[in-house]
Amino acid sequence: MPVGKRRSSLIRSPQFSSLIMFIVLLAVFAIADANFLSPLNISNMMAFLPELGIIALGMTLLLTAGEFDLSVGAVFGLAPVVVMLLVQNGQVDIGVALLAGLLLCVAIGAINGLIVTKIGISSFLVTLSMLLVVRGAALYITQGFPLKSWDQPGFFVTLLAGSFNIGSFRFYTSLWWFVGLSLLAIYVLRYAKLGNWISAIGSNRNAAVARGVPADAVKIWLFILTSVLAGLAGMISAFRISAASPVAGTGYELEVIAMVVVGGTALTGGRGTILGTIVGALMLRSIRNGIVLIGVPGLAYNIFVGVIILAMLILHALLQKNAARS
Amino acid sequence: MEVLRLQNLQKSFGSVRALKSASFTLDEGEVVALLGDNGAGKSTLIKAISGVFSIDRGEIYVRGQKVSIRSTRDAMDLGIETIHQDTSLAPDLSIARNLFLGREPVNLKWLGVFAPLDLAKLRDAASALLKRVGISKKLDADALVSTLSGGERQSIAISRAMQFAAKVIILDEPTNNLGVEETHGVLRFVKEVRAAGHSVLLITHNIHHVFQVADRIIVMRRGEIVAEQTVADTDLLTVESIITGADMSALLKETRAK
Numbered sequence: 236m237p238v239g240k241r242r243s244s245l246i247r248s249p250q251f252s253s254l255i256m257f258i259v260l261l262a263v264f265a266i267a268d269a270n271f272l273s274p275l276n277i278s279n280m281m282a283f284l285p286e287l288g289i290i291a292l293g294m295t296l297l298l299t300a301g302e303f304d305l306s307v308g309a310v311f312g313l314a315p316v317v318v319m320l321l322v323q324n325g326q327v328d329i330g331v332a333l334l335a336g337l338l339l340c341v342a343i344g345a346i347n348g349l350i351v352t353k354i355g356i357s358s359f360l361v362t363l364s365m366l367l368v369v370r371g372a373a374l375y376i377t378q379g380f381p382l383k384s385w386d387q388p389g390f391f392v393t394l395l396a397g398s399f400n401i402g403s404f405r406f407y408t409s410l411w412w413f414v415g416l417s418l419l420a421i422y423v424l425r426y427a428k429l430g431n432w433i434s435a436i437g438s439n440r441n442a443a444v445a446r447g448v449p450a451d452a453v454k455i456w457l458f459i460l461t462s463v464l465a466g467l468a469g470m471i472s473a474f475r476i477s478a479a480s481p482v483a484g485t486g487y488e489l490e491v492i493a494m495v496v497v498g499g500t501a502l503t504g505g506r507g508t509i510l511g512t513i514v515g516a517l518m519l520r521s522i523r524n525g526i527v528l529i530g531v532p533g534l535a536y537n538i539f540v541g542v543i544i545l546a547m548l549i550l551h552a553l554l555q556k557n558a559a560r561s
Numbered sequence: 562m563e564v565l566r567l568q569n570l571q572k573s574f575g576s577v578r579a580l581k582s583a584s585f586t587l588d589e590g591e592v593v594a595l596l597g598d599n600g601a602g603k604s605t606l607i608k609a610i611s612g613v614f615s616i617d618r619g620e621i622y623v624r625g626q627k628v629s630i631r632s633t634r635d636a637m638d639l640g641i642e643t644i645h646q647d648t649s650l651a652p653d654l655s656i657a658r659n660l661f662l663g664r665e666p667v668n669l670k671w672l673g674v675f676a677p678l679d680l681a682k683l684r685d686a687a688s689a690l691l692k693r694v695g696i697s698k699k700l701d702a703d704a705l706v707s708t709l710s711g712g713e714r715q716s717i718a719i720s721r722a723m724q725f726a727a728k729v730i731i732l733d734e735p736t737n738n739l740g741v742e743e744t745h746g747v748l749r750f751v752k753e754v755r756a757a758g759h760s761v762l763l764i765t766h767n768i769h770h771v772f773q774v775a776d777r778i779i780v781m782r783r784g785e786i787v788a789e790q791t792v793a794d795t796d797l798l799t800v801e802s803i804i805t806g807a808d809m810s811a812l813l814k815e816t817r818a819k
Contacts, residue, residue, distance in 0.1 A: 438651035446663030447634040505653035
């Protein structure tokens, strides 16, 4: 591909338009409120970002393969609750409890994946039901009360929710998790054999199967991955705020899907971009934060978030049409 | 030389006998057309050969060796490549990535599915292939398949089959939904495939196309092979009447006599 052509396709790419939109938003917020770019506020945004961002990485791969998962928010709530119950009531070692929590996520993801691929029910319905089951389980086993999370300093707390200062910025270790997992996801989707399979499955499942690609197995593993990442994010969050609430993560599934599609990944599968998802995650985080700062009333701010997401999607659709025409 | 031989293939779905009994052979460098109305059993037959499902009874021989085909991967490994109507390519992937889908060249093979694609090799091999199969319109190996025309997609799918040195290439309605010019392009391509020594099993509704490229015609009705003739020995009207079943008995006798 000649350089000029490559450059124009880069400019037309959904990641690029998301990035421009993100920069514009940052500028607007920064002008409207000087505190937006203050170290404290940036540190605040960066504390929340990885928790949803980590789930969004798994969701991007899953969406690229043509499926999605509505149960991530509920898993985000259940996993840390189970861990804390095991530690507090079961006297289980924290490390073992964390492992058990992640294994539970593996099981939830595997059930989602098996029902979707082997019985052939759409992932929308399967994971919607799973959302209810998982959220219900979290509420029932806690009787609706939040649990005090593990707060004794130690290896796992540092690993999941430790913090460090760079200048006047305060970052959590979760940011490293997000950075590391992002790099891995970029590698897998763009450069590994598996990424080729994931895109092919989402683009034309029958074609992939006809070439010997194990489409069902790939999808099941992606459901498991997404579930595990949601559980991990829930544990990070619970450790950071020292509380495990059975209603934590309510509504996260839609927020995460919004991050992914705003970044330019197609809801219909086949086209996924991790870089876009990172921009999408940054964008939604800063929208939520910036809107509060510039004084939009709290009850009104979902209106703004919705409008901005719609605007992004319309922009992507128009660019796509343009590209198809040329 | 015989490449593929089917003996008494049978397949039922519940109480429906989709394939009652099918036997025929395919020789090297031969284009055989498989004709028949909807529901005649053509699809079932090619799905059995390409490993989409396994047969209930009967034998399949590849170059004289008895084989069992249980998956599409088995069929591919035996050198049987099937190109389905419009389901052969992933539109969101580049030509190069489609050409090697499922057989990606990788570095660090021990990483399994996580192994990095050998992108340089992928692109070079794809470009060389596009050049060799004479897709003259200078297609870019990095171009997305979604930007190609229907005829170009068929050509890409067929050249992918050729690239893996397939002994048998099964084309399922390759000219469906194509314009006149593109159809001619694909038919020309089928002749080139034969010239390169591959055998082709061509499934189509269009009898005119059959007379342009096929050496031999096999007609199916209700799960059975009812006629088998070389193109030189028959004509369009005769074949048409066999397909629809008009005056079938007389023709069957004629066929058996041969």
